[in-house]
Amino acid sequence: MLVVALVAGAAWASTAEAAGDGCAAGAAGAGDPYFPGYGNGGYDVGRYDLDVAYNPANGNLRGRAKLRARATGTLCSLNLDLLGFAIKRIRVRNEKARWSRHGQELTVSPRRPLKRGKRFALTVRYGGVPVEFRDLVTGVPIGFTPTGDGAVATGQPESAATWFPVNDHPGDKAAYDFEIEVPDSYGVVANGKPKGTEPGQPGWTVWRWQADAPMASYLTVLGVGDWDARRWRTADGLPVYDAVDSTITGAHRTEIDSSLAKQGAILDFLATEIGRPYPFDTVGAIVDPERPILFALETQTRPIYAAIFWLDNSFQPANGDYVVAHELAHQWFGDDIALRRWRDIWLNEGFATYYEYLWVGAHGGLGPEQLFDALLAGLPADDPIWSVEVGDPGPEEMFSDAVYARGAMTLEALRREVGDRDFGAIVERWARDRAGGHGTTGQFIRIAEAESGARLDDLFETWLFTAEKPPTPATVRAGASGRGDAAAGRQAIEDLRRRLALGAY
Numbered sequence: 001m002l003v004v005a006l007v008a009g010a011a012w013a014s015t016a017e018a019a020g021d022g023c024a025a026g027a028a029g030a031g032d033p034y035f036p037g038y039g040n041g042g043y044d045v046g047r048y049d050l051d052v053a054y055n056p057a058n059g060n061l062r063g064r065a066k067l068r069a070r071a072t073g074t075l076c077s078l079n080l081d082l083l084g085f086a087i088k089r090i091r092v093r094n095e096k097a098r099w100s101r102h103g104q105e106l107t108v109s110p111r112r113p114l115k116r117g118k119r120f121a122l123t124v125r126y127g128g129v130p131v132e133f134r135d136l137v138t139g140v141p142i143g144f145t146p147t148g149d150g151a152v153a154t155g156q157p158e159s160a161a162t163w164f165p166v167n168d169h170p171g172d173k174a175a176y177d178f179e180i181e182v183p184d185s186y187g188v189v190a191n192g193k194p195k196g197t198e199p200g201q202p203g204w205t206v207w208r209w210q211a212d213a214p215m216a217s218y219l220t221v222l223g224v225g226d227w228d229a230r231r232w233r234t235a236d237g238l239p240v241y242d243a244v245d246s247t248i249t250g251a252h253r254t255e256i257d258s259s260l261a262k263q264g265a266i267l268d269f270l271a272t273e274i275g276r277p278y279p280f281d282t283v284g285a286i287v288d289p290e291r292p293i294l295f296a297l298e299t300q301t302r303p304i305y306a307a308i309f310w311l312d313n314s315f316q317p318a319n320g321d322y323v324v325a326h327e328l329a330h331q332w333f334g335d336d337i338a339l340r341r342w343r344d345i346w347l348n349e350g351f352a353t354y355y356e357y358l359w360v361g362a363h364g365g366l367g368p369e370q371l372f373d374a375l376l377a378g379l380p381a382d383d384p385i386w387s388v389e390v391g392d393p394g395p396e397e398m399f400s401d402a403v404y405a406r407g408a409m410t411l412e413a414l415r416r417e418v419g420d421r422d423f424g425a426i427v428e429r430w431a432r433d434r435a436g437g438h439g440t441t442g443q444f445i446r447i448a449e450a451e452s453g454a455r456l457d458d459l460f461e462t463w464l465f466t467a468e469k470p471p472t473p474a475t476v477r478a479g480a481s482g483r484g485d486a487a488a489g490r491q492a493i494e495d496l497r498r499r500l501a502l503g504a505y
């Protein structure tokens with residue numbers, strides 16, 4: 001949803017430097033051409049233990065992050081991503097390690113090289129006031145952000161490095177244990193399942209959350225505040241943990257509660273359409289007032305929503321439902337199947353938008369078929385939506401209307417080409433084969449061709465990699481669906497753009 005500019009000093013060369021004793025420096029980036037400084041090379045994190053104390057009164061954060069990782073090369077040093085904070089101590093395999101810093105890059109040099117294939121634990125003690133981090137396009141605060149009643153930490157494509165040392169790229173998924181200590185009057189919500197509270201220092205409480213399913217670092221979420229927390233179960237027995245800011249009341253709150261009560265029904269609908277069960281063992285929502293959070297994000301098991309999504313009553317079929325359907329669809333597409341490279345972002349946003357429209361279309365609004373017809377019939381060839389290669393949009397256009405709309409239309413074009421039955425088989429196999437891991441556009445195309453037996457390179461070339469308006473099918477020109485006229489097209493794109501203007505999601 002949001003694009004962050006490269007942080008100063010982060011874009012180091014990503015090739016490892018050979019050293020004399022057979023070990024090398026781990027790369028300072030994960031090799032992602034869109035964000036060369038994001039993530040690092042040479043190791044793979046299995047689990048983060050985050051032990052963090054945050055004092056909203058003075059904004060101070062004190063942390064101990066323990067990473068359990070495996071070296072993928074023999075390393076004399078490795079890099080982590082961390083913005084701001086003073087480092088107090090770093091230990092690798094229980095020995096003191098040296099470190100240096102350059103912008104976001106924290107370079108750790110263990111006393112002895114880390115052998116390729118070996119597991120190791122690395123602990124960083126750090127502290128200070130988190131730096132302010134903003135989306136350069138919108139100016140919206142992201143990352144660790146103080147709020148009126150605490151703080152939230154969320155943001156895409158990068159946010160985790162604003163509150164803990166991390167291999168900050170979705171290519172390195174890991175499990176997370178959160179132990180967050182705050183003054184007694186605050187509550188804490190994060191990903192996964194709550195593991196109880198215990199007394200901390202006098203007047204403070206430690207809140208534990210545990211997320212065992214592998215998770216990309218930008219999908220971590222932390223909410224410190226005065227939450228109205230609710231635990232319930234869907235009809236299928238899935239535990240739901242919702243946290244709504246307690247200052248949201250009245251009709252606004254009623255609207256939010258109405259959408260959140262549909263989470264079980266939306267998941268059932270999506271699981272049926274996708275052909276795969278919901279991938280995680282908990283779900284729920286975090287809803288914060290519209291400032292400072294001005295967006296929604298598919299944080300794993302627990303999407304975070306700005307309350308602003310429930311302030312406009314004009315969306316069909318019901319206020320705010322579309323954004324819940326979208327973020328829950330991301331749990332399959334973006335979360336369970338994460339990106340290897342940010343350029344494949346349409347695999348997240350195109351899929352989430354397609355299934356969002358499917359839900360909306362099944363409940364009285366515009367579905368993906370109508371969206372497809374309306375945009376092709378209604379938007380002229382010079383509309384900016386057609387000038388983006390959604391399969392490689394560039395970092396500035398990653399969250400543009402085109403990636404959402406044309407991404408969803410790509411799936412609709414595929415469905416029309418191969419038919420309902422093969423389309424269902426393709427999506428089901430995609431969700432099954434890549435479950436718990438990563439996916440690329442090339443892998444998706446291969447599955448689509450294997451399941452349908454069709455040559456689909458022209459279709460994907462036209463829809464994903466051509467910065468021009470695709471040809472309009474004759475049935476759409478004839479207005480066969482009843483939605484393919486110019487007025488309906490303008491209405492459909494206006495609706496989509498109003499959704500995106502309200503807040504990125």
Ligand SMILES: [Zn+2]
Pocket residue numbers: 001326330348349352505
């Ligand atoms: Zn999205």
